[in-house]
Amino acid sequence: MTELERHSYDVVVIGAGGAGLRAAIEAREQGKRTAIICKSLFGKAHTVMAEGGAAAAMGNVNSKDNWQVHFGDTMRGGKFLNNWRMAELHAQEAPDRVWELETYGALFDRTPDGRISQRNFGGHTYPRLAHVGDRTGLELIRTLQQKIVSLQQEDFEATGDYEANLKVYAECTITELMKDGEAVSGAFGYWRESGRFILFDAPAVILATGGVGKSFKVTSNSWEYTGDGHALAMRAGATLINMEFIQFHPTGMVWPPSVKGILVTESVRGDGGVLKNSEGKRFMFEYVPDVFRAQYADTEEEADRWYKDADNNRRPPELLPRDEVARAINSEVKAGRGTPHGGVFLDVSTRLPAEEITRRLPSMHHQFKELADVDITKEPMEVGPTCHYVMGGVEVDPDTASSVVPGLFAAGEVAGGMHGSNRLGGNSLSDLLVFGRRAGMGASTYVDSLQERPKIDEADVDTAATEALAPFELEGGENPYSIHQELQQSMNDLVGIIRKEEEMEQALGRLAEFRGRIAKMTVEGHRQFNPGWHLALDLRNMLTVSECVAKAALLRQESRGGHTRDDFPGMNAEWRKKLLVCKLESDGSVDVTEEQQIPMRPDLLELFELDELSKYLTEEELPAK
Amino acid sequence: MATGVSAPGRAQVGLKTARSDRWWLAPLRIGVILLFFVVYATIRIFMNKWYWVGDFHYLTPLYSPCVTSSCVEGSSHLGTWFGNFPRFLPFSLITFVILAGFRGTCYYYRKAGYRSLFFAPAACAVPEPHKSYTGERKFPLIALNLHRYFFYGALVFGLLNVYDGIQAFHGKGGGFGIGLGTVIIWVNLIALWLYTLSCHACRHIVGGRLKNFSKHPMRYRYWTFVSKLNPKHGTFAMTSLFTVILTDFYIMALSAGWFSDLRIIN
């Protein structure tokens, strides 16, 4: 029998970003003994990188805003591929979730009348993003972290033990989920620090592991984003949807090389920054697609007036949804109108006074100054697309966040459906809060409904342990770092922002080859804090996820949101009705099948104009005239 | 048992500090300046002479206000509040206690002193030589918390210095006059006031202690003003140290007759 430490909980949350922490808070408040497991230290999760804000239709800045408008924007941004129920719940509940943060101690920027200030962002009709300068993600994670601490303090008062009902397992990685028949029964993993194994016995597991960006070379994501939750879910029998949709954020840093991909917040554009090519032209005016013509300005004058008077002017095209802007930048660079380092210029220095820039965008100012030696109050930035977010993820029930596997829940980036084919900026932080809470509730209700606690099969534990130690067994194999670099390069080049059939087939060939090489990897040293070993284990997940992305992308013969096919440039209403579902076969290969979308509820359909709907839906789906 | 960076469990690096820059330069420089001032001020205070230039009504700040009957004729323009002081007791005693107290308890000088004179620590990430450390929690260092009372005192002396400054517009034989001495006295006055107003205790008292600025707009304005000066408190502290020495030296030299004042008007 494998030597390990064992813990028993009601709910285990994997991931300590916004979604994970919010889920844990909910589960604990529902009276469940809860464990939070995070790969990094507590409070370091990738949520800190979110800059712009949390979208919530509070109507503090423009009172015309309401959940219906937010819902419409989200659907439009996702090109109507979204799970409409998730988009509806999200738009309805986001304001409450943001207000709740204030009771935990969050300090958002304020309006003159003392309410939460809201800022403009791409694809949002009204100023909607609650923010703190350009470090909203940090505020969110710190607030949730401090709320966790306050719950622990309550437990300490009551029991004398801070960790009686809510404990954080930091620097701990889960490698396998345990099952009892169909249902989840626990999770197996290891402490990064010591390499020792750890087993959680729990009837409900919430995945909140974030995204998959580390499979791409140019990415704004950190090392943690290796698609662990996606892969764990698949290995446990759950399904993933929309994996072909990867959001490339239009503005990542392009220089110096070591920071290539690091995010430049969309707030730069929301606050007046403009995109220019090497000829000094504001090129976005050329790239407004027909579906958005009515909402976006066609002259620079009108676009500039919008910042002062949003009600009587149309929005600047720099604020189109992210997929549109990313593609436009890509085309400009390909056409030879890029900057010396292969990006375009993003200029805020000529648009706002220096003090305004440092007040509204302090961390951007800091980031460029320290990492690139560029003073954004005096010079333009050089930016280009960077892999930022995966719209796809675990297929979940919108109301409870439950996957198809009983006891397995998912929230945040690891869950799929909410954002359709493209996520709007600011919808991610609110998504974390809304569905994090729902996952916590869903898991608690599920635990309450159980007659009997699912059991862990010791044989599964031994298998998991053997698999985790496999990289130490071989000698003379390849080093995981070099395979990882090749994987990133392949995904970036062949399944990147613009996709072609033959390239994706080539990618699948390479992925099959990596699978063979990964099986023969060698890790040096011992189990104590060994990054080589950690990477070797994460690589398996990255490979599975990459396969999902490439296979689904090959099948979807249209361009929509975060999926652009060179060979199928248009959007196709027939494809809108279909979701591509990934499932793991018993031999470990990925199988992708088509699934029909559930038609939108008529009352939600009524929120849109008929001409707009006709751009997305097929004839028969349109409401009768 | 080894403590500090070589305490058990910590990384045994083998170097006291791995700093490769000249970290000792700044504390050394500040230390030399502070010691020089202490020596200079002590000597001057016990000299009991050359603090008043009768022709132009220049009074050195080190002796202001001169309010004992031992003061040189004319220098006690605020009146005589005390009788003769014995030889060993300087007339500037009160001034000295308040002003040295103000500087000694000042948050900037505390940093400078702890770093340069007590090496606690001399520079960041450089181990201090002391076996134990209790901070400002016990007598006598706990008394440093009385900074604000010295600040109030310094405000009073600041006002008296302004009075001295006005007196210094005095021509030879009466009437209005300006000399280089007047200019130096006023430069010193400005430096002293910038130092006094940028004080952390002042920042707290004018508004920093409030929880809600929005309910006290006037005090928020004062606080904002002091907050603008406050980051330069250290600069003002060192500048005013030099201007005090310069002013005192200039007046001493005039009073001793080493050279004569450069007159601009009268």
Added chain:
Amino acid sequence: MSYKGKFRVWRGDSEGGELKDYEVEVNEGEVVLDVIHRLQATQTPDMAVRWNCKAGKCGSCSAEINGMPKLMCMCRMNTFEEDEVVTVTPMRTFPVIKDLVTDVSFNYQKAREIPAFKPPADVKPGEYRMQQVDVERSQEFRKCIECFLCQDTCHVIRDHEENKESFSGPRFLMRIAELDMHPLDAADRQHAAQEQHGLGFCNITKCCTEVCPEHIKITDNALIPMKERVADRKYDPLVWLGNKIRRRPA
């Protein structure tokens, strides 16, 4: 543009260790963390290093570079001469785990000892009204990314292990200041700052401010104002005298 950089990196664990010399390729525009990663990928695959965002936002990659506490991701290689030896050690105030990774649990314990934000009793969610000028002071402190470099550099605990129990360190004294200045926080923080969290240990030598990668003015804006607030309550001679007189008969 690329050259062979000379690095001395501390390798070891809580049992012991040493500075080891390495030659690593350095390219234009790189930071120390890039070089450490290259070292890991090419020469020392099992070298432990903690990192995350690589953009100075998460505060994971804290270490000491040429003896100064810094974030490895924000320390650019062009701040060194090409022939200069760059020494990288783990933070030296916390117990080491392995190589550049230290056990920072001290900080999480201290965080727990500070009572959380206490919401006002009669204000419902959504009804919080605060003015920008009132939240700005606390917002500055909330920029903290918890890299713990201030805790690492603070001599009170760096040089005196025994003070760890009674001193929470700049990060957490700043947290108390943040709550004390929060316009709607309903708890009293000042007494505990001095009595339980050791504000009196601080001798304002400002190293915390010096090393803060977020450029938070920890000393001027949090610690000194907190000391003054405590002085309001504790070191006002009249209050003190009153307490003395009243305490006697009891």
